Amino acid sequence: MPRTLPMVASLALIAVFVLAGCDAFTPPPPPAYTDPFAGLLDKSSASAPSDRAVAVRQPLGVLFSNNVETYLEQTQKLDAVPQKYGNTKRVTDQDPKFVAARVLSIIRVRYPQLDSVDDFNQGIAKGDKSFALIDTQIRAGWFSGEKTTVDINVFFFDGNAQPLSRISGHGTATVPYPNTSAGIEPATDAAIAEIQEKFASLLR
């Protein structure tokens, strides 16, 4: 009896830690992305031709799809667990400013006259000559071995909000062991590299 008591107590203690940890390491449900045109146009994004050459006029109105907001909401949820446990590397990796800076920089370098607008009505009223709709769909892996995917779509429209071209980039990464990072940065870089290559040949 005196020998079994410490063992039972130890097992109980381990069980408590495991159960407590299970809750903490449960990832939030994956984000539910929608059509990038949702809320902006009464048509599907499938109506935009893929990888078609386009002449962009400035000032260029920049819109962000509702998926961007969805991704940012997801990031806030994803930040909670690694912050709690001090995993700053993961928090840094999924910092949305990285994606924002990368996406906007490749557009700005070509078209410095960018104008952020809420919707097409506002952009047309402000006199924007073309529009770029930025759509990001990021699915971050959580456990080691899972895939992280980054899909970035840039839709170009003329001054009357008619879709002219859809230019997309795709990147993936595998969550390492231990799962200190989702690999969003390398996946984003891969997607951006693909888009940059297309920009070079398609944008005028």
Added chain:
Amino acid sequence: MIRVLFARAWRAACLAAFVCLAIVVAAPLWAGRADAAVSASCKALRDDITKMENRITSGAALTVSISLRALYAKDCLNGYPRPSDPWFKADGTPAADANSAGPGGYQAPQEIADYCRKSSDAYLCALMLELGEGASANVPDIAVDPADELPPFFLASGGDRISVPDECLLQLAARLGLVGHVARQTGVDCSALGDIPEALIAALKSGIRQFPITALTDSTRPTADPRTGYQPQDPGFLEMCNQAAVNETKCTQRHFGMSDIGKGGSSGQAGAFNDCSSVYAGVVAMCKRVGVRFAEIPDDGRAPQSPGPAVTDECRRDVVNYADAAQAHDSGKAVEAYRTLSQACPDLVARTLQRSGPPFPERQMGNLTRGVFGACLADPASCDAARNVDEPAGGGGVDWGQANDFLDAMIGVLGVAQGALGAAQAIQALRAPAVGGYGSNMNSLAAPIIRSRPGLGSPGTAPPTSHSTITGLP
């Protein structure tokens, strides 16, 4: 916290612009004697223009500054008679004051009086010249006291500061992307604008782009000042825009409604309404550029096209209320406003419904998107700096929404907030004695305006306590 501080700073800046506009139109009503060449109201206007420009140094309110500066030059520097101008008898001989001038006496600048003394009717000559009716070649050059002029317009960003002469402000606005191409004026040398470094222009543009982010989120409703009862005490940006739109309409209607005494025109009473309309048009244009949408209110400064029945000011106000509530997604207020509108202004509702809605779905950008992507778009340098991907692992693990952004923003905001607070207090102190019985809200600005003119009484008389009925309008 950041939003609150920005909103406070912005509201104080709005208040400065707001009071400026109040004084512009109220000025002729209470112009009093003063020792300086310009009236006390013109001095107050000059101070308020300066305060506003000191608060918004990015150039976001540049177009409003252009309107106000032009109006100041027209009505305060080149508007006659000025309080310090001497009095003359009907035959053009000097008089000591208004009382000794006698019947037909008038006040005029010495240059005009000298010119008109040779006329057979000196009083009528001075009156016509002061109303701008004389040929420009006949109007004598009148010296302007440098002390009365506005300080040079300036823009500042970081540690850089540039001054720009008034005649080059439109070209500056074009360079900052606030207006389209501006043709070069002959005889005006604005070559110094080309010396402004591109980095400074980029920084100013960044500040201008940031402006709507805070302005459009400020939907503060006016609140009454318990001491004076004046409203609004603290107008938000959207409220200011709505009132500017309503008042622009009123002034435009009154300007073109004076058909019996000249069908519009740019001088005298009609000119005052024209000025009023122009000033508010400038504010409305700024609001539109920021992204504010307006309801069915004529916004082009022209006479309302009215093949149908006339639309009352109350109806227009109801439309604004309805649009305001709809934009704020306040269905309760929107339904209530729509009900009022339907009962009081059925013709307007019918005409409104006949028109098509906006061509595309209306959507507001999400707050997180605006905060992250919008901020990166407005200020890419800060975005890149805050997100340095080369930093060692673990070194950058901060909450992107709280730590770095907060500290970065606070450094800039504290200075603005501190200055704005002082401005708000100064404006508050200025308001009570200045506006008298007319209040300071923008509704009062649309009241009929009486300019001080020869034969219309001494500018030294006490301000009237009720609106003029000279136009027959309420």
